[in-house]
Structures are given as structure tokens and as C-alpha cells.
Amino acid sequence: MTVGGWLERRSYRAEDFTLRGLLAAKRATVSAVLPARDVEATIDGVLDALVPLRDAGLLDELIVVDGASTDATADRAAARGVPVLQESELMPEHGPALGKGDAMWRGLAATEGGVVLFLDTDTGRMTPGYALGLLGPLLTDEGVALVKGAFRRPFQAGSERLPDEGGRVTELMARPLLNLLAPELSGVRQPLAGELAARRPLLEAIPFPVGYGIEIGMLLDAHRLVGLDGIAQSDLGSRLNPHQPLRELSTMAYAVLVTALRRTLGEAALGDLAPGLTGTLRDGAMRVREIRLVERPPLAGARAG
Numbered sequence: 001m002t003v004g005g006w007l008e009r010r011s012y013r014a015e016d017f018t019l020r021g022l023l024a025a026k027r028a029t030v031s032a033v034l035p036a037r038d039v040e041a042t043i044d045g046v047l048d049a050l051v052p053l054r055d056a057g058l059l060d061e062l063i064v065v066d067g068a069s070t071d072a073t074a075d076r077a078a079a080r081g082v083p084v085l086q087e088s089e090l091m092p093e094h095g096p097a098l099g100k101g102d103a104m105w106r107g108l109a110a111t112e113g114g115v116v117l118f119l120d121t122d123t124g125r126m127t128p129g130y131a132l133g134l135l136g137p138l139l140t141d142e143g144v145a146l147v148k149g150a151f152r153r154p155f156q157a158g159s160e161r162l163p164d165e166g167g168r169v170t171e172l173m174a175r176p177l178l179n180l181l182a183p184e185l186s187g188v189r190q191p192l193a194g195e196l197a198a199r200r201p202l203l204e205a206i207p208f209p210v211g212y213g214i215e216i217g218m219l220l221d222a223h224r225l226v227g228l229d230g231i232a233q234s235d236l237g238s239r240l241n242p243h244q245p246l247r248e249l250s251t252m253a254y255a256v257l258v259t260a261l262r263r264t265l266g267e268a269a270l271g272d273l274a275p276g277l278t279g280t281l282r283d284g285a286m287r288v289r290e291i292r293l294v295e296r297p298p299l300a301g302a303r304a305g
Contacts, residue, residue, distance in 0.1 A: 003187040010144070010232040014133030017140075022058055022132060025139045028199075029060040031113030032131065035087075035103040035194075036121040037067035040076055046119065047080045049126045058135070064121070065090070065107040067097065073121075085110055091302075098292050100194070101214030105296045108203055115139070116203055120194035123239055133234035134197040145202045145230040146222040148188055149195030151239040173253040174216055174260075181264040182220060184228045191219055192256070195236060202226060204299040211292045212252040213259030220263045254278050254291050 032050060036043060043064075054062045064077040064084045074084045087097035090106035097103055104118055115138050117131060130149070137144040170192050178185045185191065192215045206221040208214060222231055262270060279288050296302070 003184065006184075006228050007187045010137075010229065011150075012133065012137050012147075012232060012234040014127075014129035014136075014234060014236050016234075017132045017136030019053065019056060019058060019128070019132065022136060022139050023056065026058065028114035028139065029112065030058060030115045030117060030135060030139075031061035031111035032059050032063070032117040032119065033104060033107035033111060034062075034064045034077075034119055034121050035067070035100050035107065036064050036069065036073050036077070038069045038071045038073060039121045040069075040071040040073045042122050042124055042126075043073050043076050044080075046121050046123065046126050047077060047082060049128045050119075050131060051080055051082065053128055053131055059117070059131070060113055061111050063107060063111065065103045065110070067100075067103060094296065094302075097210075098294055099211035099214075101208045101212075101217075102210040102294075102296060104214060105208035105210075105299065108200075108208075109299055109302075114200050115197060116200055117197040118194065123195075127237075130195060130236050133236050134195060137232045137234060138197055138199065141232075143229060144232045145226040146198040146218075146232070147196060148190060148219065148231070148233045149193040149236045149239075150189040150233040151193070151195075151236045169249050169252045169256060173256050177216070177257065177260045181260060182223060185219060185223055185231075188219065188231070188233060190233075191216055193239075195239075198222070202230075207295040207298055209255070209259050210294045210296060212255035213293070213295075216256050217259045217263065217295070220260065224263075250278060250280060251289065251291055255293065258291075258293055 050062055053059050062082055064082055065087050066074045066084050067087050077084050087103040087106055090110050108116060117134055134147045134149060137147050174191045178191060202222060209217045276291055276293050277288055278291055279286055
């Protein structure tokens with residue numbers, strides 16, 4: 001299938017789906033997993049969008065996987081009647097949770113839905129359309145196994161908002177990598193989007209990078225297992241979230257690079273390199289930082305073991 005043909009066949013919009021329509025089409029249980037850490041400023045808005053969908057029966061499970069927040073994140077979620085699970089208390093035999101991907105993996109293990117929805121919780125102005133747009137293709141087409149969120153991402157610079165200037169790691173690292181290593185995926189608008197939904201058998205068959213590599217790793221693994229036609233994207237409108245300082249983005253870009261190379265060149269190809277360490281100059285001094293590149297094993301095998 002060509003990229004153009006895929007875009008025409010597997011591109012959706014959140015407004016294509018309604019709650020009533022998805023309730024009528026629903027043939028699978030749905031779990032929503034919300035990784036969260038110190039997001040008291042946005043968690044209420046996220047839950048405002050999702051709790052009504054749970055109460056209406058679209059979401060069978062809705063949980064927050066909390067990363068030992070030091071603010072009121074967990075209290076706010078619990079006050080809304082949403083179960084809050086501490087990430088390091090899930091699958092404790094694997095030690096402390098090491099990042100967002102680890103929280104997602106443990107949240108997957110803690111739920112049972114045949115379809116699983118993951119949403120970032122640092123998003124401002126979330127609407128029910130995020131969930132409807134991601135779940136719609138899965139609940140209405142058995143051929144879809146993974147749905148990625150697509151959106152416009154402005155960059156907030158003080159009081160000035162620059163349209164479509166966000167997503168710096170996406171455009172400078174992830175997209176060039178995909179065009180080089182997996183050009184069939186070049187039509188995916190937001191390969192690093194944390195907003196996604198997928199069928200449980202697929203999710204339980206793939207490894208989960210513990211940190212920033214989780215999204216590109218999941219996309220490449222899904223492509224390998226279900227092919228291009230098993231992947232879809234749904235336009236969710238505009239996504240506004242905090243931006244990290246430019247210097248901090250090298251950590252994210254590094255994890256994305258190593259995760260992609262591991263899947264396309266193989267583990268042996270990384271053996272001659274030194275994955276895990278990055279050096280940066282700050283205030284005239286060299287600082288070395290260790291990047292967590294651990295990957296949790298496919299959950300199906302981890303449970304069997």
C-alpha cells in the first residue's frame with residue numbers, strides 16, 4: 001500500500017464519531033490508562049472529558065497511573081472517583097518504574113479491556129473528541145489495530161503562539177528517521193504522540209521502552225506485526241501542552257534515535273556503540289547524563305514467565 005493510499009484509507013477525524021454511534025458499534029471492552037506525574041493543573045480537564053464517557057458506558061475502565069506525584073494530582077483524580085494506582089506498586093517484581101513507557105506497560109497489565117486507550121495528562125483543553133477519535137476506528141473496523149492521534153501543535157513563546165511550530169523532536173529526529181528507515185510510515189503526522197489506542201493482543205505482543213522511546217518503538221513494532229493497513233490516525237484538532245527547554249530535548253531525541261535503530265538495525269548493530277550516555281556542554285563544563293534505554297518485555301511473555 002502506498003503512503004497516499006494509506007492516508008486516504010486510514011485517516012479519520014474525531015468529528016466522524018459520536019458517543020451514541022460508538023456505543024452502538026461497541027463489541028469490545030475498553031480501558032483508558034492515564035500516566036500522570038505532577039499534573040494538578042491539567043488533570044481536572046482531562047477527567048472532565050473522560051469521566052462522562054465512562055459513566056455512559058464507552059469506557060469500561062478508567063485509571064490514573066501516578067508517578068509518585070508531589071502535588072495534588074492523585075487527590076484530584078481520586079476525588080472524581082477515578083482509581084489511582086502508583087506505578088511502582090504495579091508489577092513490583094520488575095523494580096521501580098523508570099519512566100512514562102514503564103507506567104504505560106504497568107497500566108496495561110493492571111487493566112483488562114480488549115481495546116486500550118492511552119492519553120497524556122499534561123494536555124490543556126482536552127475534549128471527549130480525543131477519546132472518540134482514537135477509539136472510533138477500532139470499534140468500527142476490525143482491520144484497525146492501532147490508532148495514533150494526529151493534531152496541530154502550536155508553540156507558546158511567552159504571550160505569542162506560533163501555529164504548527166511545536167513538535168521539535170518530531171520534525172528534527174522522528175520524521176527524518178522514519179523517512180530513512182521506514183518510509184511507509186512517513187504519512188504518520190504525529191509519530192511521537194502520546195495519544196493512541198490499540199487492541200490488547202497487539203500491545204501485549206510488543207516490548208515497551210521505559211522512557212521517551214515508547215511512542216516510536218510502539219509505532220515501528222505495530223508496523224512490523226500488523227502492517228501499514230493495521231495502523232490508522234485520527235485528527236484530534238489542536239493539542240496544547242508545555243514545551244521543554246531546547247537543551248532538554250536532546251535527551252528525548254537520543255532515546256528516539258536508539259529505539260528506532262534497535263528495531264531497524266538490530267541489537268547487534270548497537271553493540272559497537274555506547275548507548276545510554278550523552279554529553280552536553282553547560283556553563284562551559286561537560287556534563288554526562290545516563291539515558292534509560294531499558295525495554296520491558298512483551299506482556300504476554302512476562303505474564304507467562
